[in-house]
Amino acid sequence: MSLSHQQKVYIPKDVRANQYITAEIKVTDALLAHYPDYKTCYQTLSRTIFSLGDQEGLYNLHVITNDKLPVVRFHSEAYCFPTAEQIIFFYNPVYHEAQTLHTKDDYRARKIRIVFLATGDEIRSHSANFHIKVQSFLAKLMPQLPEQELTIKVRDHQHISYDLFAKAKGNKETYGYKLRSINHRYKARECPIPEAHGSLCYVTVKLPLSRKLKQAILPEHTSDFTPLYQKLEDAFVQAAAAKKLNRIAMVANGLTPLVRNSKFDQVDGTDEVQMLGFDPNIEEQQFIRHWDGDKLVEMVSFTIAAGTKDIKDGGFGRYLNRVEEALKSFTAELPIDKSRDDLIVRFHQHISYQAPQQLLS
Template sequence: MASMTLNRVYIPTNARNNQYILAEFKPTEQFYACFDNLQSCYERLSRQLFALCDEYELHNVHMIANDKLPIVRFHEESYCLQTPKQMLFFYNPKYHEAHKSYWDEDVKARKISLLFLATGSDIRANAANFHSKVKRTLDALLETNKNIAADDLRVRDHQHLTYDIFAKAKGNKESYGYKLRSLYPRYQARNCQLPETHSEMTYATFSLPVTRALKTEYQHLIKQGDYSLFYRAIEDAFLSSCADKQLSLCAFVADGRLPLVRNSQIDKNSANSELQKLSFDTESDKVQTASIWESNKLVDTMNFVIVAHASNKKDMGYGRFMNSVESAIYAFTDKLHINPEKQDVNVRFFQHISYQY
């Protein structure tokens, strides 16, 4: 019984589940040459895609041809925000549906993204069925549109489980024990076949606002125009909390950019004005940490990432890993004297699987 408990992480019953699948391809000049103009190209692809989505009962799908990265988050209201680098989609899977396209009529997209958002309830339980529907839709689209080659298509399945780690301190006592099984065996068990050659990433993130209370706690380290001592104190507290729980793949980002986690065998570290790509080798036994901040810039929010090592992948799932992550977060926030009854610390557990179609 004790072993079973260690392999489950108990998460509040009001946790939020999200799933989305991103299918991407890089259109060639030959692809664009098949159409009279860019508008006819994008409009025809949209019509083909959305007709197939109706057929296969996919109710929230977007075609993106503006070279912006889609970011998906839960929200009670449905809306889409655009920045120079991102498409931010907010929605509640239980209620919101849409078929929309986004493009610039004067610009040939370097990449076309087809974004499929899961809808309905029991998102995690129905994840394999949703993935199967998307695969059938993509198969039909490739059959309909001969200008897209299957070999050019890359599919990424993203699943998030989001919850306040301090929910119990606020009176939300009910929880559910998750084993958090790896995606590949979960899908196989539900007759959703994925290629043997694939890449998986599992990690957790959380963020902390730089509140007045936090600045007061560390006021002796904060100097006008120089926040290096403050950031180093946060960095030391975070990394030491992770090290105590044998969590060796970690990052602290406090420069205003959104961290994106990638496998170093596929993507390398890079950054633009809004996004910070963090690449980890999950097979390596080396400690891999990153601390990214600017000494003259005090941000509103600090972001933290803890990535699962290959050794954290158990037959039972990632429950043991997330128990270690939670213990590290409790220790870290305790060092910062954060009040669990007054402040939310929302943890996101991410599972990604990607493959060449």
């Protein structure tokens, strides 16, 4: 087998791609001093942002001034679900456009977060052009702000999702991906990214705890779910170890997992979010577990994070191949009907940086 072939992963052709970029502007006393109150500040800035978005060809824009975390997923219909800590956006990038201010009266935000949702088709191949548009937008926005000493943190989130069991359902057409890092893809398309940037790559899967699965593992009328969780944990850890995947997590506490680089970011949890911190430079096993045998959840989330070595020698293709092999070995131990049940694999790539002045001028 050629080296080029080994570096590719063959993914079902009906794979779905998402991309969104956030620009976070810290709210300072100096900024607020230009407005009579918070509401006026947020409304004035959002009007400026939406007008400039139209000019730059950015047609799905959200301004968040209530410090809620954006989560983006594909859906054939457009929905926006706010929770106490999150705003979950469902949309189809081919069809859906929006300009929305998400705010809270009499609330001082820690940051103003602008969320740019990618639109159109061929999201992944056009990702660099989308990022360039956002950089151009920010360069034109800054002179229009009443306070010039503001910093902007840019985060580019991309993921592709597909059913691991697609072939068992008759979907045999695939396409080969090399899955290069965002930085390498952008450099090839002359999209400038600062040298001082952070990057993160990981895979998540969510396993529904079906009645069939629970009945196969648990005794009847039990209130102790430890055997179920322990069976899943043991099978997952063993499958990952066999493929030398050392940065893994299992979350079964009802919270939304959020992956961060533990070397740079705080990893404290909240009422809705379970923070998972991995150091991509450490090769020793990093296993994070969050489950309670007294509590039964509907879904178990598994995370496999990539390390620094996984980016070398041709990208993430071989990494995702190992992940797929581990997941197939893991699910082979479980009573799952691959012709009917879905196991959605999400391959995430993130890059973040503080926008330097040369990009904003």
